[in-house]
Amino acid sequence: MAKGRKKLKIIPLGGLGEIGKNITVFEYGEDIIVVDCGMAFPDDEMLGIDLVLPDTTYLAKNKERVKGIVLTHGHEDHIGALPYVLRDVNVPVYGTRLTLGLLEYKLEEHGMLSKCHLQTVTQGQTINLGVFRVEFIRSTHSIADAVALAIHTPIGIVVHTSDFKVDYTPISGESIDLARFAELGKKGVMLLMCDSTNVERPGYTMSERTVGETFEEIFMNARSRILVATFASNIHRVQQVVNAAAKYGRKVAICGRSMVNVSNKAIELGYLTVPEGMLVDIDKIKNYRPEQLVIVSTGSQGEPMSALTRMALGAHRQVEIAPGDLVVISATPIPGNEKSVSGVINELFRKGADVIYEALADIHVSGHACQEELKLMHRLVNPKFFLPVHGEYRHLRQHANLAQGLGMEKERTLIMEIGQVLEINSSEARIRGTVPSGKVLVDGLGIGDVGNVVLRDRKHLSEDGLIIVVLTIQKETSGIITGPDIISRGFVYMRESEAFMDEVKQVCKEAIAKCQGKNCLLIKNTIKDILRDYLYHKTKRNPMILPIIMEI
Amino acid sequence: MAKGRKKLKIIPLGGLGEIGKNITVFEYGEDIIVVDCGMAFPDDEMLGIDLVLPDTTYLAKNKERVKGIVLTHGHEDHIGALPYVLRDVNVPVYGTRLTLGLLEYKLEEHGMLSKCHLQTVTQGQTINLGVFRVEFIRSTHSIADAVALAIHTPIGIVVHTSDFKVDYTPISGESIDLARFAELGKKGVMLLMCDSTNVERPGYTMSERTVGETFEEIFMNARSRILVATFASNIHRVQQVVNAAAKYGRKVAICGRSMVNVSNKAIELGYLTVPEGMLVDIDKIKNYRPEQLVIVSTGSQGEPMSALTRMALGAHRQVEIAPGDLVVISATPIPGNEKSVSGVINELFRKGADVIYEALADIHVSGHACQEELKLMHRLVNPKFFLPVHGEYRHLRQHANLAQGLGMEKERTLIMEIGQVLEINSSEARIRGTVPSGKVLVDGLGIGDVGNVVLRDRKHLSEDGLIIVVLTIQKETSGIITGPDIISRGFVYMRESEAFMDEVKQVCKEAIAKCQGKNCLLIKNTIKDILRDYLYHKTKRNPMILPIIMEI
Structure with missing residues (x-):
């Protein structure tokens, strides 16, 4: 066969x-x-x-x-x-x-x-x-x-x-x-x-249900508003928040674009069950006392634009963190996100909230x-x-x-x-x-239009910034008409380093003087080489150097 | 009083x-x-x-x-x-x-x-x-x-x-x-x-001595070369490696600048005791069989220039990782270093080494x-x-x-x-x-010469790169003499986007045409505004835009 x-x-x-x-x-x-x-x-x-x-x-x-x-x-x-x-x-x-x-x-x-x-x-x-x-x-x-x-x-x-x-x-x-x-x-x-x-x-990984037991304990003891941050896609987690809220008589408000989208879809398809009248629009939370509310939000990874991060920074439109708020971060930081999550926790504590996170309780599996x-x-x-x-x-x-x-x-x-x-x-x-x-x-x-060259340039620019050297020269004689002018970004703070920039200009002038009668490319390379050595010697930094020469 | x-x-x-x-x-x-x-x-x-x-x-x-x-x-x-x-x-x-x-x-x-x-x-x-x-x-x-x-x-x-x-x-x-x-x-x-x-x-935090017990077990069972990476300053940890090496008849080579410096100082001051003849220069390790050696090195945090990272990348002058090498990373990643450490572990495994790290054994306290x-x-x-x-x-x-x-x-x-x-x-x-x-x-x-402005510029440059628009104009009439020329770095890969850069040039030309008889600053701002909108609409990116205008 x-x-x-x-x-x-x-x-x-x-x-x-x-x-x-x-x-x-x-x-x-x-x-x-x-x-x-x-x-x-x-x-x-x-x-x-x-x-x-x-x-x-x-x-x-x-x-x-x-x-x-x-x-x-x-x-x-x-x-x-x-x-x-x-x-x-x-x-x-x-x-x-x-x-x-x-x-x-x-x-x-x-x-x-x-x-x-x-x-x-x-x-x-x-x-x-x-x-x-x-x-x-x-x-x-x-x-x-x-x-x-x-x-x-x-x-x-x-x-x-x-x-x-x-x-x-x-x-x-x-x-x-x-x-x-x-x-x-x-x-x-x-x-x-x-x-x-x-x-x-x-x-063994613990059952999702164990998180619900922790939620119940937290909800039972809480006397203030509760916020739970978790992954939008973890509908079972959201269901357990809803269950605890139902048991202890709280309304649930959903916050954060992806949390709203996923929850709506899950309710529509029957994967998330919320008792009639229990959902509250996030714009209407002012109508309830703190102890009547739980807010479920995105941001458990400390993502910069997420709902919880904006709340922590006092930049959220509908939710302002108040002393006594209890924030539960029901997630583990994904490798690489540890510092962002920690930053959010610190800010929440600073605003007077109590924060429960994985180091302190079993609120994630x-x-x-x-x-x-x-x-x-x-x-x-x-x-x-x-x-x-x-x-x-x-x-x-x-x-x-x-x-x-x-x-x-x-x-x-x-x-x-x-x-x-x-x-x-x-x-x-x-x-x-x-x-x-x-x-x-x-x-x-x-x-796919950003490849290694572009990333390498971004990396270079991010570490030491750039210096642009601009001059116009006479096409036939290579004589300088205007410049050299020096523009820098991300290198040093200009206002405090005018004298230094004057030195840089002088170094460029001397480099150009060495190139009399040479072509434009050679002048550019000479400026780059001499300036790179000078800057490294003076500052131990290596900014991107862009000589721009206009021939007229 | x-x-x-x-x-x-x-x-x-x-x-x-x-x-x-x-x-x-x-x-x-x-x-x-x-x-x-x-x-x-x-x-x-x-x-x-x-x-x-x-x-x-x-x-x-x-x-x-x-x-x-x-x-x-x-x-x-x-x-x-x-x-x-x-x-x-x-x-x-x-x-x-x-x-x-x-x-x-x-x-x-x-x-x-x-x-x-x-x-x-x-x-x-x-x-x-x-x-x-x-x-x-x-x-x-x-x-x-x-x-x-x-x-x-x-x-x-x-x-x-x-x-x-x-x-x-x-x-x-x-x-x-x-x-x-x-x-x-x-x-x-x-x-x-x-x-x-x-x-x-x-x-309770466990005693430093418990790590020594794990080392003993590892050394007792190892049949190949052992490398231990830890913090240079943790002299007690290094002492325990030395003790295990002494017990199981291995020579010790020290690797990495700070490890060498700190160990030398610690031996000199009597904080680190190494039996006579047991230290081997890292340049001489070729004279010993793998099972006769333990190398103590820096790099437990996956620092890019450290000894262990260079070994993992095959870029270390004296130490080449060979299949069967046993690498012990005797440290926990400091928050923020998790991904670098993980990268080093992956590379070591790829080179055929066995790697013992904190997730697998008690090799750090x-x-x-x-x-x-x-x-x-x-x-x-x-x-x-x-x-x-x-x-x-x-x-x-x-x-x-x-x-x-x-x-x-x-x-x-x-x-x-x-x-x-x-x-x-x-x-x-x-x-x-x-x-x-x-x-x-x-x-x-x-x-202290790098402040918020400089960091903000570096951040901006790192995310979307920059576009420079260069032109020379006639001082009196503002008529264009040369340009506009477009230079970009860290934005898109130029070779693949020539047509797009032509469009950018055209947009700049139109912007300049709107500014006839206006001063240089106004022309610059017009170019910036129009180009920013155009680029964002076309690419959803927001590069730094630097218009450079030479008046002659």
Whole structure:
């Protein structure tokens, strides 16, 4: 049979060796399907960048072969790149109701909703996409309606957990479908792709429900206004705030654009249940006494423009922090956000609020499986090969170690980089070849127009600023007509350093004098070289130097 | 008695509402003493800044009244500003042997050692400085030879713990002198100033000795080369590496400039003991087999230029990471460094090394007291008033709460901001008035010449780059002679956007056409306004726009 000789190709285009922009390509013969299509947030080196997309050149080149994009849940790192990628590769998108509900918002913002083909699936459903049969397995994560995938292929079954935790007591719906994983394991699974985010943490991730218990305690004792900041997408968390508010007779006001959007969508779709008359418009909170209110807001990561940050800085239009307010930050800072979150906490304390954050109480749980949960998944699925996904290199390595600790042979644990191609048939799996992959930077409306040169310039400008040397010269003789004038930005404060700038001007004059009769480029380079040495010697700084010479 | 009516003034110039640059002024009548004089590291907003100093204008203005500067230990955040501050306020500096040994290096680097007056004290000693009697109490911290202070003043005793932990089994020397704190408490202490760094952590900080036990286990099992990265100043940690190496027959090589400097000084002064013949020059490590070696290096914070980071990137001259190398990162990332440390760990794994870091084993302990240790200190000293120090606002607030939880009245717990003046006599303490305080930024050789305007420009340039519009005009008629030419840096990659730059040029031309007969400033502002709107509309970016007009 010809089919038997073909191989399944798996190509991660994001999410390995990094946190975020999760996207994986599955390919067999002529058929391609894609799992997830997420964005990532820029790191500190990417100055001025708004968000980061995966490089999907490979999909664009093969777009007529792509049967569809399958989504596991509605987090930004799983759906955030779709408004960009669907422009080039407009194929059907499959996801559960809430996942597609959140995606609709994004596509609408980009004016693309009417052009896209969204297909709702339910947990437990199976669909056919070309040669692939994709099964959506009920899962639990820090967002409702999450699924894992069993991808039935001609060479065998691939189980992709996506982000998950084993929550035996989730807030709504049923628990993760462990029985189905076990059943697949019994049948025989070729490859397990499994979430590595929390592989360094021993034990179990606590159930989302434990946070509700802490909320109840806090609400029971509070005598003032309560503000809870959390991730907009964590609808179960919001539900638990609503439940505690209902129990202790408080009204709920929702604050922050994404919190309002997601909550509305979740209420509309039935994922968030709020008793009649309990929701209060944020503009109307003045009508209630502090102890009658709880405000749910964005800003748990200290994001500069978020509702909570603006409240902390006294710059929020509707909510002013008052002494006695109780602020609960129901989240952990994502690596890189520690300082912003800490800054917000300090400002809230300064304004007289009490602040409860993770160091002080159990007001957050992770959405990802810890070591014991991962071991459970490995044992249930019992795969032939293992590919750790969703994590930095260290996480992938530790996850491979964990699998080997469970008895899997080293040769069957595969650590991949994005862009590499994994080829599997029924007996072997090997990494062979690469496709284009990487980061596409979005800055304002520009997609991919900011590259390394631009970032290097921004970095240079950010560290020592710039000095512009302007002069006009006579074209024939190179004689100076006007200038040199010196303009600086981000270098030193000009008003206090006029004398220094006069010296700089003098240095430029001497540099120009050395270039009599030379061409413009040579004069520029001479000014740059001499001025760079002079400035470094005098200040140990290295500003960008831009000589501008007008010849007339 | 006239003396009775005078008040003790305490003025923190740094270290409150922030981490770092610890410095406090004590003033009674005409006499001033200063406790510590530290620097801080720049935060993310301080683009291009190398380090941050406290504003010591107040000391410079009153320098003839300053009797001396008293140091509690040799960490940068307690001694790092001295090379700058001693230029203006050259008074005697008192500290223990190791503290002054480390300070000598710094002063030598700044060519100031011969001009300064350093006076060695020992743990337990008392000195007179004007009206003050300063007692150096034996303490334990993550650096050897640390002291707390009892400052005997005419209005009573002030106990300043500085940074400390209660380590019952320190590596060298004796444990913290709890008996002396108790004795002072019995006698009656007016004010306690106490370290707040770890106030959010319940329980006790583990003894430094526990890290040694982990080292022993690691060394016992290792079959390859070991690298340990830690803070250069943590001599006890280095001693424990040396001890484990001695036990398991490995040679020790020291790597990284500050590690070499501090170790040499510590060996010279007898704080670090290395068996004869055990130290190996880093250039000679090729002469030993991997399992005969341990390398101790800097870089535990992922600092870009540090030894470990360069090793991870394959850019270190003497040490190349080889598969099988075991790297132990014996430190916790300081807030803000999480991503750099993680990057180094990923690269080490990629090169085939095994990496042990805090998430995986007990290879680090803090140098600061946790809640139970703080409670012990409060109970022993039993002060009349309490001033939490060394921490962000949240830490100071939590520390005040902790004191109140021990029964202290709220009115007697004081939360201060830097620059505020605390006045105490024998019956009351109140905050009254302020002196100049804040941050002095050091950028290269410049001290304080980078202020808000410069930082704002750097920030602006870093986010969207700049566009320069150059033209020459005829002075009388404002007619264009050359230009407009467009130069951009850090905005978009020019080669790919020539057509766009042509549009920009056209927009500028139209703007200029609107200004016929107008003066230069008006033309500039018109170009700026029109171009800003155009660019934002087209790109949603807001680069700095610099119109340069030469009139001839």
